[in-house]
Amino acid sequence: MRKRRQESPRRRGSINREFAIVTYGFLLLFLCMAGYFIYFVGYAGEDFIDSPYNPRLSQLSEHIIRGDILAADGTVLATSEVDDAQNETRVYPKGNEYAHIVGFSSNGMSGTELDANFQLLRSHSFFIEKIINELQERKNQGDAVVTSLDTALTDALYVGMANYEGAAVALDPETGKILAMVSKPDFDPNTIAQNWSYYTETGSSVLLNRAIQGQYPPGSTFKILTALEYLNEGGGMEDAFNCSGSYTYGDTTIHCYHNTVHGAQNFEEAFAHSCNSVFAEVGLSLDKSGMARLAKRLLFNRTLPTELKNVKKSSFSLKDADSGLVMRTAIGQGNTLVTPIHMAMIASAIANDGVLMEPSVIDHTQNDGGTLVRRYHPVRYGELFDESEVGILREMMRYVVTNGTGSKLYTDSYTAYGKTGTAEFSDNKSEAHSWFVGFAEQDEKKIAVAIVLERAGSGSEHAVPLARTMFDTYFR
Amino acid sequence: MLHLLIFISRFALVILLAFYTYSCFAALRSGISEEQQDFLYFRQTACMYMFILIANGILYLSTFEEQVLVMLGMEMAFFIAVSLIYKHIYRNASLSVTNNMCMLLAISFIILTRLDIDKAYKQLVIAGISLAITCLIPFLVKKLKFLNRLTYVYAAVGILGLGLVAVAGSTSYGAKLSLSIGGFSIQPSEFIKILFVFFVAAMLYDAGNDRRKIEIATAVAGLHVLMLIASRDLGGAGIFLLTYLVMLYVSTQEPRFLLIGLALGAVGMVCAYFLFGHVRNRVMAWKNPLSVVDGAGYQISHSLFAIGTGGWFGSGLYQGMPEKIPVVEKDFVFSAISEELGGVFALCLIFICISCFLMFFNIAMQIHDRFYKLIALGLGTVYATQTFLTLGGVTKFIPSTGVTLPLVSYGGSSLMSTMILFAIIQGLYVMREEDGQ
Ligand SMILES: [Zn+2]
Numbered sequence A: 001m002r003k004r005r006q007e008s009p010r011r012r013g014s015i016n017r018e019f020a021i022v023t024y025g026f027l028l029l030f031l032c033m034a035g036y037f038i039y040f041v042g043y044a045g046e047d048f049i050d051s052p053y054n055p056r057l058s059q060l061s062e063h064i065i066r067g068d069i070l071a072a073d074g075t076v077l078a079t080s081e082v083d084d085a086q087n088e089t090r091v092y093p094k095g096n097e098y099a100h101i102v103g104f105s106s107n108g109m110s111g112t113e114l115d116a117n118f119q120l121l122r123s124h125s126f127f128i129e130k131i132i133n134e135l136q137e138r139k140n141q142g143d144a145v146v147t148s149l150d151t152a153l154t155d156a157l158y159v160g161m162a163n164y165e166g167a168a169v170a171l172d173p174e175t176g177k178i179l180a181m182v183s184k185p186d187f188d189p190n191t192i193a194q195n196w197s198y199y200t201e202t203g204s205s206v207l208l209n210r211a212i213q214g215q216y217p218p219g220s221t222f223k224i225l226t227a228l229e230y231l232n233e234g235g236g237m238e239d240a241f242n243c244s245g246s247y248t249y250g251d252t253t254i255h256c257y258h259n260t261v262h263g264a265q266n267f268e269e270a271f272a273h274s275c276n277s278v279f280a281e282v283g284l285s286l287d288k289s290g291m292a293r294l295a296k297r298l299l300f301n302r303t304l305p306t307e308l309k310n311v312k313k314s315s316f317s318l319k320d321a322d323s324g325l326v327m328r329t330a331i332g333q334g335n336t337l338v339t340p341i342h343m344a345m346i347a348s349a350i351a352n353d354g355v356l357m358e359p360s361v362i363d364h365t366q367n368d369g370g371t372l373v374r375r376y377h378p379v380r381y382g383e384l385f386d387e388s389e390v391g392i393l394r395e396m397m398r399y400v401v402t403n404g405t406g407s408k409l410y411t412d413s414y415t416a417y418g419k420t421g422t423a424e425f426s427d428n429k430s431e432a433h434s435w436f437v438g439f440a441e442q443d444e445k446k447i448a449v450a451i452v453l454e455r456a457g458s459g460s461e462h463a464v465p466l467a468r469t470m471f472d473t474y475f476r
Numbered sequence B: 001m002l003h004l005l006i007f008i009s010r011f012a013l014v015i016l017l018a019f020y021t022y023s024c025f026a027a028l029r030s031g032i033s034e035e036q037q038d039f040l041y042f043r044q045t046a047c048m049y050m051f052i053l054i055a056n057g058i059l060y061l062s063t064f065e066e067q068v069l070v071m072l073g074m075e076m077a078f079f080i081a082v083s084l085i086y087k088h089i090y091r092n093a094s095l096s097v098t099n100n101m102c103m104l105l106a107i108s109f110i111i112l113t114r115l116d117i118d119k120a121y122k123q124l125v126i127a128g129i130s131l132a133i134t135c136l137i138p139f140l141v142k143k144l145k146f147l148n149r150l151t152y153v154y155a156a157v158g159i160l161g162l163g164l165v166a167v168a169g170s171t172s173y174g175a176k177l178s179l180s181i182g183g184f185s186i187q188p189s190e191f192i193k194i195l196f197v198f199f200v201a202a203m204l205y206d207a208g209n210d211r212r213k214i215e216i217a218t219a220v221a222g223l224h225v226l227m228l229i230a231s232r233d234l235g236g237a238g239i240f241l242l243t244y245l246v247m248l249y250v251s252t253q254e255p256r257f258l259l260i261g262l263a264l265g266a267v268g269m270v271c272a273y274f275l276f277g278h279v280r281n282r283v284m285a286w287k288n289p290l291s292v293v294d295g296a297g298y299q300i301s302h303s304l305f306a307i308g309t310g311g312w313f314g315s316g317l318y319q320g321m322p323e324k325i326p327v328v329e330k331d332f333v334f335s336a337i338s339e340e341l342g343g344v345f346a347l348c349l350i351f352i353c354i355s356c357f358l359m360f361f362n363i364a365m366q367i368h369d370r371f372y373k374l375i376a377l378g379l380g381t382v383y384a385t386q387t388f389l390t391l392g393g394v395t396k397f398i399p400s401t402g403v404t405l406p407l408v409s410y411g412g413s414s415l416m417s418t419m420i421l422f423a424i425i426q427g428l429y430v431m432r433e434e435d436g437q
Helices: A002-007 A016-049 A095-102 A111-115 A127-135 A151-160 A189-201 A219-232 A267-273 A276-285 A288-297 A323-330 A340-351 A387-403 A459-474 B002-028 B034-063 B066-089 B095-115 B117-134 B137-143 B151-168 B188-204 B211-230 B234-252 B255-275 B277-287 B298-310 B333-341 B343-366 B370-394 B412-436
Strands: A076-082 A088-091 A144-147 A166-171 A178-184 A240-243 A246-249 A252-255 A263-266 A355-357 A362-366 A372-375 A380-383 A415-424 A432-442 A445-453 B170-172 B175-181 B184-186
Touching (some): A016 B370, A076 A111, A095 A151, A127 B002, A151 A178, A166 A459, A219 A267, A219 A288, A219 A415, A219 A432, A219 A459, A240 A267, A252 A323, A267 A276, A267 A387, A276 A323, A340 A355, A340 A387, A340 A445, A387 A415, A415 A459, A445 A459, B034 B066, B034 B095, B066 B095, B066 B117, B095 B343, B095 B412, B137 B412, B151 B211, B188 B211, B188 B234, B188 B370, B234 B370, B255 B277, B277 B298, B298 B333, B298 B370, B333 B343, B343 B412, B370 B412
Antiparallel strands (some): A076 A088, A144 A362, A166 A445, A240 A263, A246 A252, A355 A380, A362 A372, A415 A432, A432 A445, B170 B175
């Protein structure tokens, strides 16, 4: 052996330097991998644990008491009572008021109970407490989910909607956090299991959360899009129009609400008065594909960017539309359907300098001792409107409040912006949904809302006063 | 009461393995006396036996299957046989290598018993057979003086074997890996890895910077790699390529060979990405597994669900759902370990693997004979690369390449070839010790 070593040709020193390089190279690779593993188990794994595809979560309820759902101020919206035999009963102290947004945990789950199912079934209790529970074979307390819901605002909204069917959503435009969401008719989540077969067999729409699943004709609130397209195609706010109470083209006649004759007015005034005749005329002049592009940019026919589940899409189409359909579409009738949350998102983007924040309801989770577990930071979707568009829309939506159908929102204590709507949904002209879409600001505080009251009549008479109540409550 | 026992034992297993792992590195410290080292190795052995007893205890109490107790008895017999061979017959064998082999096998037996007791039994039987075969290897390594002259025999057998797989192999998970012979399914590439190391060592040990020899070695190595790519065994191709480059670099002392080789490998990977759909799928599954959770990302997503949900201390044996991961007992065995025995335990396992290849390289460094030195280096590289590819793949550190974790994953060929690899290292260590005296 020694002989062979001497024979080996041209040995340049020791080859142990190369060994060191190879050894340290592998060592470095493995240490990076171990570091990544630590990072994953300690931090990044959360995203995977909470994935609905993770089959392990269904098992967690055997070891964990479902956590509480709280309003922003700590008011308990859902909690679990545990008896001596470790049986859980889900209790909703606020009953019908939060039925849709908080949802229920049985019968397939809905609302925040569904959205935060995984967080509610995780326990980050203090580990000594966990060990004591393990030893006594007791379940651990799941984390509490603290929502962004404002109880005062929700109370005002719930009372304000009275017996109307419909829905309302309020968002914080800067964060996308849902401040209030009410849908009527509602139900008592405490008795959902008992009443389940009744609701499902009678085909009742009680379980439908209209704020995210109700698809309504937008009525005049859609004029926000029509106006924006008109101005983007070279139209001006000062352009002069004349309204004679109706507008006819081909065999279609569009009437102003109650056949009101608005007379001579510029474009901004026509928007503020919600003049159907002018908007039907304007609608005919617009580029159909331009309108379709704008609708697409504003998230029509697309899955809305939000962590909420079971949100319906809004729909818009001008494909193969004749002039009659074009005119009806321009004033928000036609085939267009929107969800209230979508309209609230559009309003919130205008309020937030054109940037849409994704709507969410979970603010943070905390363990049973109140220690923060995880904060859910606002998620930026992107820019819906550019700077000049935001300027134009703010000016027009403000003009609605100062000089138009939203005048009941005029006050010195905050600045409101918006657009009313009266959406006909059948051939019966006397029945219409009352709409308001808008926002308000006071110093740095902002709120965006969308309200629809079914069969209530004109927007200015019913939806606007409710918006006023919400703004007054929020800025009190 | 059972609940309490399982709960406490969960932490006991983590602490035992942590203690074991600490001893691995404590024993590698420089300036440590032989008595201290022996004590550390003794402590490791004690940890290993306690681990087997406690873990089998939990397995039995969770299932009340008598087969678990039979397994426990067989495992004890197996490990006692290992220590008889490597502590009493080969008195100069490396205790570090022996202990690590035993500990990895112990973890393997426990997790396989948990996942599928029949597979655990098969694995144990194959381990026993492998032990019987490989116990001769250290003796043969010392006696057979012509191993460095069989250069082309190694190459011919290797290429023939890989060619046979590429043509007649059966496909699983998109790759052709195995041959069926008389009802047994064997993976030739597992054994050819070792032959390949022998070929390269025989070719290069006296080559110096002899151009022709390097060219031939490179051509043959390239042929191996191409045949593995043809069988879609990308993990295998990576192991052969890196092993060759490391051996070439160390024997020629030319860093540019390593750099050029790695650059070519990188270009090859980019080409593979654009040429092959299955490579793109793997990369996509790596970048965002949840976006393709129903398709290419299914395995890796479920692996990460398991690791994530298990957390630092694991769910406890039988408390998790590792069976939701496809082929969990083979490529994804690490995820099952991490889920049920905990992230800390899994991290210790990573460090045991690190201590294994550090020891291999350390042994290689101390051998004077260039042929055997290159063999130890090559085998160390095979082990380190394979371990890195599998651990990195299941933790989403790198795209998954579908290779097994040596000694821990289920699979006869992989187990036997790794035991051969460990036995060769032992043989080289014994030879060096006896030379030194
Ligand atoms: Zn008019």
